[in-house]
Amino acid sequence: MVRTLRQLISMRAAINANVFLYYLSRLWIIGKKIPESVYGKKELKQIVAVFTMIIGQLTKLAGKILYMMIFVILPIVLLDQKMPDGTEFDSVVSIVFFLNCILGGTDSVVFKVTREKYTCLIYMKMDPLNYVRSYLVYIYVPFFVYFLPCFLVCAWLFHAPLYKGALLWFVLMMFRAMAEAFQVVLYDKKEFFVSRSTKISWIMILLCVPAAYGPLASGIVPVPASILLHPAVLLVLLILGAGSLWYVLKGYKGYRMKMHRTIDPKWITSELMKSAGNQSAAKEVGMKEKDLQIDHTKDLRKQGLTGYAYFNALFFARHRRQLIRPVYYRLAIIFVLFACMVGLRVANPAVAAYICRQITSMLPLLVFIMYAVTVAEKACKAMFYNCDKSMLKFGFYRNPEVILKNFKIRLIRISVYNLIVGAAISAAAIVLRAICGLAPLNPETVLFAAAVLMLSVFFTVHHLFMYYVFQPYSEEMNIKNPFFRAINLAMYVISYICLQVQTGGLAFTAGVLIVTVAYTVIALVLVYRYAPKTFRVK
Amino acid sequence: MELRLEKIQKSFGAKTVLKDCTFTFEKGKIYGLLGRNGAGKTTLFNCLSDEIQPDFGEAFLSTGEDEKRTLFPDDVGYVLSVPILPDFLTGEEFVRFFMDINQDKISKDLTMEECFDIVQIAPEDRKRLIKGYSHGMKNKIQMICFMIAKPPVILLDEPLTSFDVVVALEMKQLLRSMKKDHVIIFSTHILQLATDLCDEIVVLSEGHLSLLDHEMLKSKDFEEQIIELLKDEESHG
DSSP, rough: OHHHHHHHHHHHHHHHHHHHHHHHHTTTGGGGGSOGGGGOOHHHHHHHHHHHHHHHHHHHHHHHHHHIIIIIIHHHHHTTGGTTTTTTHHHHHHHHIIIIIIGGGOOTTOOOOOOOHHIIISSSOOOOHHHHHHHHHHHHHHHHHHHHHHHHHHHHHHHHHHOHHHOOOOOOOOHHHHHHHHHHHHHHOOOOOGGGGGGHHHHHHHHHHHHHHHHHTTTTTTOOOHHHEEEEEEEHHHHHHHHHHIIIIHHHHHHHHGGGGGOGGOOOOHHHHHHHHHHHHHHOOOOOOOHHOOOOOTTTTTTTTOOOHHHHHHHHHHHHHHHHHHHHHHHHHHHHHHHHHHHHHHHHHHHHHHHHHGGGGGHHHHHHHHHHHSSHHHHHHIIIIIIIITTTGGGGGGOHHHHHHHHHHHHHHHHHHHHHHHHHHHHHHHHHHTTSOTTTTTTHHHHHHHHHHHHHHHHHHHHHHHHHHOOOOTTOOOOHHHHHHHHHHHHHHHHHHHHHHHOOHHHHHHHHHHHHHHHHHHHHHHHHHHHHHHHOOO | OEEEEEEEEEEETTTTEEEEEEEEEETEEEEEEETTTSSSHHHHHHHHSSSSOOEEEEEHHHHHHHHSEEEOGGGGGEEEEOOOOTTTSHHHHHHHHHHHHHHOOTTTOOHHHHHHHHHHHOHHHTSSGGOOHHHHHHHHHHHHHHHHHOOOOOEEEEEEETSSSHHHHHHHHHHHHHGGSSEEEESOOOHHHHHOSEEEEEETTTTTEEEEHHHHHHTTTTHHHHHHHHHHHHHHH
């Protein structure tokens, strides 16, 4: 076992050192000075491994301290006035019981799937029992070592004898041993993993978190030290915990036969996160066979479409679900709001008229709304994922003229989608004014409508410009370009700030018009200038 | 017609993959580009098809003694080892689109249906989304593109390796029938495939291209010689 543990530690250390060096080599300026051969320098890597190991352990310790401060000490300090004096340490015991002993027990170290575990057991055919033992030691020894000082400090802080802190630590250990054993038994009998059930996780969170803090808020400590640290309870825990520990480490004979079945790579946490991006892209903009069936493309040739016009028409026809349906949803929402206003006009004409007068001053809000409702970003994702990702491999498709030709077709098409939404908003505003007996087309309303329509075009241009100039997506649909993120964030912040602007008025409307026109012109110039070079699969 | 590579060089960081690739490929021949894994075959193809820019050197097409011009991306038909086509079109629609945009250089001797017949894609499959196509069918669609546009240079990156025996044979026959109008280069690390299909074998080793002697191709211990040649790379490296 000691040898396996040593192998585990050195493997983890080597991985950590490599990861550290890899990210160092990707840093700006410093990265260039790090040669590829650095991974082969044994002594240097040992130093790096020790360094990363220390950092890793310190982070874990800091994590425990932070956890105790935020989830245990802080709530107790905040609830101090509501609780009877001298119950602070009891509260610590109660919180630790619900959060760490019960809720924490739904986690399982035995059945945790990691890349190393996969390598060790599937590729290297390590003995599963040995692996489980070593891995439990590898995870739980630091876990408990770091919790001990935390509990002792808590006891000291809340004026309880230190041994009570130590006893609480003992209780936690026993509970964790029981939880691990329970999960092994459950798997052995029913092939069920508590730790992998999202449903159980949520149920436990919804039960344990209120149980930990709720009663404390009303001055009751449900599981005080006098119960959990009672000698009789401790004795029962000792017997059950020791039995569980024996079962997990020695008694259970099924690891060799069954362990490999529990290591499905889809449960590797990092893998899950990595593929999530790709899966969500497929879900959001991916094609389905159904899209072909609801197709209206039969007469495209008869309409005289050829070449890129034909190609793009097919693209848009096959992506109605992703692109046109959202437009319908938006129109439906606008219609419902419009109907509500008509209802209000009938029920209370004065309020309806008041609101109608205010509509034009709601433009700041509309900047944010138009930002949120644009279908352009989704369209760009769909274009990349289902079309450009593969088409950009063809030389003719990368031809500068072709890139700009396609850009133009797409810009017009997506602008139309967004303009439909913008036009519906403008029309609704004008018609509402008329219904409420106001002049439907005063200068303010005309400017308002112009600004809304311009915003529809503006956000289309913005997203297409970002797509064509930065082409941020990788083939796995991860966003790789930091500029893309930064500019998009800035756009969000600006739109959000507009939301905070209280007074709309003529000046604001004029400002929006000027900014959108200027941005659109600049963006188009940049696209025509740079897209032929930058529009590539990265 | 010839494809001339002149001193093409490409490095990634400190690693020089292509050192000095100078070579002349002739029309009417199928060239097998043989190299070990990581020798730079795909990098060379990517340079020729403009996927990446070489650090130095250039590729030319020459039609006579003194006539040569730069190789343009659309002179090159490139079949990637994993074929990539737009999922949202049917095979027929993609070919039609391809014919539209290559109208000026299209060969009039074959109709779209004839092309599909030649590569043996069944009529009902032509109207299915490419999304559902197998690897082999996608490659066949790419071959149709070459029949239509007739690019002077056709590059095939590790083709045939993932085909079943029937499709592999069909593809071989197709390549043989097409070779008279093109410079065809296909990269592989499978020796058998190279000797079986190719008229010439070019070895990419240590970043250089060299033509194997025909005498060597015929000799009995050909395989041993090739392996020695490729092993050298390791001992030098």
